[in-house]
Amino acid sequence: MSTDGVVPVAYAMHASPKRYALLLGAGISVAAGLPTASDVSGNMILAIARGRGEEIERGENNKVCLAWFKDTFGEPATFQRLMRELGISEENRKDGLKKFIYKTDDDRNPLSGIPTEAHRAIARLVKSAMISLIITTNFDTLMEEALKAEKVPYEVITEESDIKQMSVFPDRCRVLKVNGDFERGTLRITPEDLKNYPPAIEDYLRRIFGEYGLVICGWSGIYDTHLSRILCAADIPRRYPVFWSWKNERRVPPEVCQALLPNGINIDSADEFFKTLEVIIERFSRYEPRSTLSATAAMKKVKDALRETKPELFLPDLINEETDRVLAFLADRSRYKTDTIDGKEFYTTILREHEDVAAPLAAMVATVAQYDDDTFTDLVKDTIERLINVPPITLGFVDTKGLLRLRHYPALLVIYASGVVAVRTRHFNTLEAIVRRPMKYQYEGALREKVRYYLDINIWNVIGCCQEWITNITQKRFGTETRYQDYPYLVMYEIMQVLIPNRAVFFESLDIFEYIFGLAYLTGSIEEAIEKGEFCSSTPGPLQSRHLYLRQNLLRYQGHYPIFPLPSHVYIFLADLKQNAEGSTFFEGDLSLFEEANQNYAKGFGINPPKTGLTSRKSLIKSNCL
Structure with missing residues (x-):
């Protein structure tokens, strides 16, 4: 395996920590001597046949034994039906399944599996805060055992889990076992099982694939038919690239490659791939420390990315990493705790902190709006949509002065900064991506409802309710003759001055943008x-x-x-x-x-x-x- 092939995925993960999810298939656990799901279902059918006094062939991809089961029982094989025919219940499930899940000795007694080098390297990457989400089609517990060995807290999610556990926010390690867990609940091991997932799991996968890039290993995309359909859905935004490590590219279905356009990495084994990935990321971390950007430096980074031969390989990571930083700031509940919650000084501090954290991102997205040729309108829309859907927090006290509303201030600054520039440059496709395409999500049970964001995210709602305090801040910062209503606009002009140095032109474009924003609301x-x-x-x-x-x-x-x-x-x-x-x-x-x-x-x-x-x-x- 060429180390050079691993450098792009290592760089992407280092540049955007916790924004790449792993999608792991049977190839990860095969090195531990464990059978694939296809092997397990085939072994169960062969055992059922032997119990009936029949000897049957497995056939390629279980075709012979699956056909025998359907002919014998009048329906396709499913995990639940296989359990019933073998006399395995929930009470004796673990012991009953062990001989099918784990490798066996000469007397067919199950032998416990041991986490592979790949499992252990992944656990260390989780511990070093590079990864927070692992999707696996495997139902063994080797990944969990590796995480335990590294003393990493984790949460296992299956289709039986509460919907509240199914978060895309990278606040903890989550292991999503899409085909079930050996120790509990439904397993999906037959072609019939793999045709569909429950709505809650499908919705969760769609959110993950929209929010995260993917590093795929040990998964071919052939057998998990519904998972492949979800992954390739055309309406899912792709904020980050997909990296696919494979031994044989030709085994991946062409329709999957066509939909995802993955960056392929030829590997010899999953163990070698993840060990190499870990080493290269550690090297980047040692020699390339990340630092906070100024608005001017942020604009320069975007301009440099747009000059690249393939800016699509650089710009999304750049914007998404900065968006991650803003969202991490907004998720920190401790920032809103104080013993003097009614003080002007505290409100001023929180307001300025939100401006400081949002300014580089607002400058970046505005620079895209200035120079883009419509290639990155989806990136603009997705960035705004992430900010307007900032995960909720509770303060533990009555929010009398709109502290929670300030959590939408970064979204407001990004919307206005990019919108004003799009008006100035007459980039109407970008304007559409700013004012009309982003949607706010409201949850009804397990499913999402899309609504317009204007009532929640407008200047009056976000900071207009604190007139007395804003007046004080405005006059201290911009002079005693300045109206309090001017405050957010003057903040925006400070951010945008490099792109639109002419103050009169800026405010003319601002007036036009606000008119368009109002019409979008209507x-x-x-x-x-x-x-x-x-x-x-x-x-x-x-x-x-x-x-x-x-x-x-x-x-x-x-x-x-x-x-x-x-x-x-x-x-x-x-x-x-x-x-x-x-x-x-x-x-x-x-x-x-x-x-x-x-x-x-x-x-x-x-x-x-x-x-x-x-x-x-x-x-x-x-x-x-x-």
């Missing part, structure tokens, strides 16, 4: 009819904007409707929208949706709608009916 979140002028008396949080509060002193009422013009640069942008955005994915590629929201915004504020040259969806439907 398109995705409001179904009922909008009354004329209703937003004047009660303005929803996603429609609160800089230009709105700046012009409030200009409002003049006719009855109860204000004269409320939009800034001229918004009108200019909208006048050219049809020409600039046509053919893009902006508003799902249907600009009539944008126009309908544009008219609803105007109606809600009691103003004339800005001219766009577009036709609303309602007007299109009406004209088609005539």
Whole structure:
């Protein structure tokens, strides 16, 4: 095995600790002398046949004995049916299965397996905080024994586990045994068993494959048919690359390779692969310590990655590693503990800490929005989606000043920074990836429901509720003449100054972005009819904007409707929208949706709608009916 082939996966794992999950198959445990699932099911069927006084052949891939079982019992072989025919119950399960699971001596007595070098190297990688999630199709306990030997706490998850255990957050080591655990519950060992997984396991796998890169070893993708289908699903975002170590590339189904486009690594054995991987990662850790980036340095790293011949091999890891750092910060419950929870000083400290941790990531994503040619719109969307779905925490006290809301401040800064730049560069596909594609997940039992994020993540909701404290912070940081509403915008400008040095241009682009953000909210979140002028008396949080509060002193009422013009640069942008955005994915590629929201915004504020040259969806439907 060439050591050079292991360097890319070692570098990726070192650059993004705990963001690569292992997918381990039978090839890991075969070196310990344990049979594969196919061997186990075949051995059980042969034992059933012998018990009936029949001698049958196994056949290639168990085809002969599986056909015999179906002909004899009138149904395909499943683990539960094999157990029943062998007289094995839950009470005597462990003893009854041992002779099929473990290797045996000459008298067919089971011999305990011993963790291989691969198992032990993996356990050490978990201990060194490089890995936190292990998916295995094996039902033996060798991985657990290796973790115990390294004194690593772990949690085993099977289809019988509580849904609350099925987290993708890398806060502990989780061993997901997708085909079951030898010691308890259902095993999936026959082709019939492997056709489907329960909904909770399928949902968990989909979340894992979306959140993590993969390092695959000892798994061919041939027999675990449903697992292969989930892994190859086209609608799962791929935030990180897939590395697949194999002895024979041709054994991997071509449709799997086509869907995943894995980085292949030719190996001689799993033991050698994981030992080499461990050595190279340790070398990187010794000579390449990681450090916190400034916003300017973060932008430079993204620019350097985009100059690479294959930026897709570098940029996702760079962005995802920084996102991991932000999420790890937000998951630290101790940051929100204090004896003076009502103090201005504590709130100020927390606010500035969130800005500091988010600034490099906001700068990175904004740089992608500036220079990308639509290659990385999925990366932008996925980054924002991870931030708006930050795992919840409880504070242990009444959150009177919105500390928990500040946990969405990094998401807000990334959304605004990248959105303002996308407006400035007229990158409409990127704008769609920022304002409309990311979804917030709400859980109903084991399944997720996707909802729009605007009501939770807008400036008014995240920091607008603390007016007195924000006023104090604003005047100390930006001068006594500064309004408290300006605070988040001035913070954003500080982050973005390198990309948009002209202050007037920045704030013009900001006004346009906030208008688009408001229209996205009106398109995705409001179904009922909008009354004329209703937003004047009660303005929803996603429609609160800089230009709105700046012009409030200009409002003049006719009855109860204000004269409320939009800034001229918004009108200019909208006048050219049809020409600039046509053919893009902006508003799902249907600009009539944008126009309908544009008219609803105007109606809600009691103003004339800005001219766009577009036709609303309602007007299109009406004209088609005539």
